[in-house]
Amino acid sequence: MAVKSIAPYEFEQKDTADKFPTPLLYIGWEDHKMFCAPFCAPMPPTMKFGDLVNGALPGMYGAHPDFARIDWDQAEWFMSGKPFTPDMDKTLAEHGLGHKSVIRFRTPGLTGLSGSCF
Amino acid sequence: MDMKATKKLGLKERYNLMTRDLAWNPSYQAVKDVFPYMEYEGIKIHDWDKFEDPFRMTMDSYWKYQAEKERKLYAIIDAFTQNNGHLGVTDGRYINTLKLFLTGVSPLEYMAHRGFAHVGRQYPGAGPRVACMMQSLDEIRHAQTQIHSLSNYNKHYNGFADWRHQHDRVWYLSVPKSFFDDAVSAGPFEFIVAIGFAFEYVLTNLLFVPFISGAAYNGDMGAMAFGFSAQSDESRHMTLGLEIIKFILEQDPDNLPIVQAWLDKWFWRGYRVLTLVAMMMDYMLPKRVMSWKEAWEIYAEQNGAALFNDLARYGIKVPKGWEQACKDKDHLSHQAWNVFYNYGAAAPFHTWAPSEKDMEWLSAKYPETFDKYYRPLWQHYAKEQAEGKRFYNGTLPMLCQVCQVPMFFTEPDDPTKVAYRESEYKGMKYHCCSDGCKHIFDNEPEKYAQSWLPVHQIYQGNCFPEDVDPTQPDFNPLAEVLRWYKIRQGEDNMDYADSPDKKNFENWRSQATGN
Numbered sequence: 001m002a003v004k005s006i007a008p009y010e011f012e013q014k015d016t017a018d019k020f021p022t023p024l025l026y027i028g029w030e031d032h033k034m035f036c037a038p039f040c041a042p043m044p045p046t047m048k049f050g051d052l053v054n055g056a057l058p059g060m061y062g063a064h065p066d067f068a069r070i071d072w073d074q075a076e077w078f079m080s081g082k083p084f085t086p087d088m089d090k091t092l093a094e095h096g097l098g099h100k101s102v103i104r105f106r107t108p109g110l111t112g113l114s115g116s117c118f
Numbered sequence: 119m120d121m122k123a124t125k126k127l128g129l130k131e132r133y134n135l136m137t138r139d140l141a142w143n144p145s146y147q148a149v150k151d152v153f154p155y156m157e158y159e160g161i162k163i164h165d166w167d168k169f170e171d172p173f174r175m176t177m178d179s180y181w182k183y184q185a186e187k188e189r190k191l192y193a194i195i196d197a198f199t200q201n202n203g204h205l206g207v208t209d210g211r212y213i214n215t216l217k218l219f220l221t222g223v224s225p226l227e228y229m230a231h232r233g234f235a236h237v238g239r240q241y242p243g244a245g246p247r248v249a250c251m252m253q254s255l256d257e258i259r260h261a262q263t264q265i266h267s268l269s270n271y272n273k274h275y276n277g278f279a280d281w282r283h284q285h286d287r288v289w290y291l292s293v294p295k296s297f298f299d300d301a302v303s304a305g306p307f308e309f310i311v312a313i314g315f316a317f318e319y320v321l322t323n324l325l326f327v328p329f330i331s332g333a334a335y336n337g338d339m340g341a342m343a344f345g346f347s348a349q350s351d352e353s354r355h356m357t358l359g360l361e362i363i364k365f366i367l368e369q370d371p372d373n374l375p376i377v378q379a380w381l382d383k384w385f386w387r388g389y390r391v392l393t394l395v396a397m398m399m400d401y402m403l404p405k406r407v408m409s410w411k412e413a414w415e416i417y418a419e420q421n422g423a424a425l426f427n428d429l430a431r432y433g434i435k436v437p438k439g440w441e442q443a444c445k446d447k448d449h450l451s452h453q454a455w456n457v458f459y460n461y462g463a464a465a466p467f468h469t470w471a472p473s474e475k476d477m478e479w480l481s482a483k484y485p486e487t488f489d490k491y492y493r494p495l496w497q498h499y500a501k502e503q504a505e506g507k508r509f510y511n512g513t514l515p516m517l518c519q520v521c522q523v524p525m526f527f528t529e530p531d532d533p534t535k536v537a538y539r540e541s542e543y544k545g546m547k548y549h550c551c552s553d554g555c556k557h558i559f560d561n562e563p564e565k566y567a568q569s570w571l572p573v574h575q576i577y578q579g580n581c582f583p584e585d586v587d588p589t590q591p592d593f594n595p596l597a598e599v600l601r602w603y604k605i606r607q608g609e610d611n612m613d614y615a616d617s618p619d620k621k622n623f624e625n626w627r628s629q630a631t632g633n
Binding site: 002003004005011012015016020021024026030033035038041042059063080099100101102112114115117118 | 154159160459495512515528548570578
C-alpha cells in the first residue's frame with residue numbers, strides 16, 4: 001500500500017546521514033528501564049567499540065547502581081536484535097554499524113532495581 | 119378581513135429549508151472540479167442525500183445555543199477568577215495537568231477546527247457539509263474557551279506562557295501534533311474516519327473526559343466549566359462520527375476494506391496519544407477519579423466492544439492492536455510517567471515521584487503489577503532525591519518514527535522487555551515502538567519518512583536560538599534547546615518539590631486560609 005495522493009507524492013527523507021554532523025547510533029541496556037527508553041546519540045564511525053563502552057556508556061548509564069557492577073566480559077550484545085560479539089579494538093564502522101543502527105547489551109545477573117528490570 | 123397565519127414550520131421542514139435547500143448543483147462547472155478530492159482515496163459515494171443528520175440543527179438555533187452556553191461559561195470563569203479559585207484546588211501539583219492539557223490538547227482543538235472546515239468544504243453532500251461546518255465552529259470555540267479559562271492560571275503559575283510556541287517544538291508535544299498533522303494531511307474521508315470516528319467517538323471518553331472529571335474532583339471550577347460547556351458539542355461530534363462511518367459503509371461494499379484499514383491505523387494512533395492521559399490520571403491528579411486501567415475497562419473494553427459488535431453487521435472488525443492495548447492497561451501509566459520523570463528538565467511542567475500514600479493507591483488499583491514492577495523504581499528515586507541526587511536523564515531518547523513517543527513501550531507479553539521494531543525504506547533504517555506503529559509505517563513509508571522527530575532535529579542543529587554559536591567552547595546544547603523551547607530553567611521545569619509554583623501555591627493558600 002502506498003500513500004493515496006492527489007498528485008505524485010515524492011518527498012525527501014528527513015533524517016538521511018548527510019543532514020547530521022555525526023551519524024546516530026541507538027543504544028539500549030536490557031532489563032534497565034530506569035533509563036526509560038534506548039538512547040539516541042551521535043557516534044563517529046571511526047570510534048573504537050572499546051571507546052564507546054568505556055568512554056560513552058558511563059556518562060549515559062552511570063547513574064544506575066548496577067552499572068558499576070557490570071562485568072563487560074560477560075555482556076551479551078545485539079545488533080538489530082541479533083547477537084554479535086564486538087571487538088573492542090575495531091571501529092563502529094568495522095562492526096557494520098552505520099547511521100541509525102541499533103545495538104543493545106544484556107548484563108547477565110543484573111536485572112535492575114530489586115530485580116524489577118528498572 | 120381575516121388574518122391568515124402561516125403555519126409554523128416543523129423541525130424537519132425548517133432543517134430542510136435552511137440546510138439542504140441552500141445547496142445547489144453546479145451548472146457551468148463539472149461537479150468533480152468543484153469537489154476535486156472526492157475520488158482519490160477510493161471511497162465511493164452514490165447518493166449523498168442518504169446521509170441523515172441526526173441533530174437536524176440549523177444555523178440560527180446553533181448560534182442561539184452556543185451564545186447561551188458562552189454566557190454561562192464566562193459568568194463562571196469570572197467568578198472563579200475573582201474568588202482566587204485557583205487556591206481552592208486540591209494541591210498545587212494538580213495545576214500541572216492543566217499545563218499538559220493546554221500545551222497538548224488545546225492546539226488539537228484548533229487543528230480540528232481547520233480540519234472540519236476543510237472537509238466540510240470538500241463534501242458535495244449538504245447534510246455532512248453543514249454538520250462539519252458546525253463542528254468546525256465548535257472546535258474553534260473549544261480552543262478559545264480553553265485558552266481563556268487557563269489564562270487565569272498563567273497569571274499565577276509557570277509553564278503556561280508559551281504553550282503555542284512549544285506545541286510546534288517540544289519533544290513530547292510532537293506526539294499530539296504529529297497525530298493531528300497526519301490526519302489533516304490525509305484525504306477528507308480518511309480525516310473524518312480518523313478524527314470524527316476513531317478519535318471523537320471511540321476514544322473521547324478516554325481523552326477529554328478524564329481531564330474534565332479530574333478538574334471536578336480536584337476543585338477546579340474553571341476547567342470544569344469549559345468542559346461542561348463543550349459537552350453537548352461533544353455528543354453532537356460523536357454522533358456525526360458514527361453516522362458518517364455508517365453512511366460510508368452503506369454506500370458501497372468496496373468502502374469496507376478501506377475504512378477497516380483506517381480504523382486499524384487511527385485506533386492505534388489515537389491510543390498512543392492516550393499515553394499522556396494514562397499517566398495524568400494515575401500520577402498527576404492529587405485526587406484521582408479512577409485508574410487508567412478502570413477507565414480502559416469501562417470505556418474501551420465495555421463500551422468499545424458494544425460499538426464494534428454493532429458495527430459487525432457492516433463487516434467491521436475490532437481494530438488491529440485492540441488486544442495489545444487491553445494487555446497494556448496494567449503497565450502504560452507507570453512506564454509513561456517514568457519517561458517524564460527522566461526528562462523532567464525538558465518539559466514545561468513539573469514531575470515528581472509518587473508519595474507513599476500515592477503508592478498505596480496505585481498498589482490497590484494495580485495489585486498484580488505495581489508492587490512487582492514499579493514500586494522499586496519510585497522508591498529508588500525517592501531515596502536518591504532525599505540524598506540530593508534527584509535523577510534527571512541527560513541523554514536524549516530514541517523515538518518511534520510514527521507515534522514519536524520515546525521507545526519505552528514493552529512487548530505485549532513481557533513488561534520487562536522494551537519492544538524494538540525495525541523497517542528498511544530507501545536504504546535507511548526506521549524504528550518503531552510496536553507492531554501497530556510499524557504496520558502504519560510499512561503501509562505509508564513515504565509519509566512517515568518525513569517525520570520531524572525532535573531528537574533528530576536537535577542533533578541536526580535545528581533547535582537552537584538564532585543568537586548562539588555552537589562552535590564556542592562554552593556552548594551548552596541542552597540549555598540552548600531549552601531556551602529555544604522557551605522553557606525557563608528552574609521555573610517551568612524540574613521537580614515539583616523544588617519549584618516556585620509549589621512555594622507560591624503554599625504561601626498564597628496559607629494567606630487565604632489564615633493569618
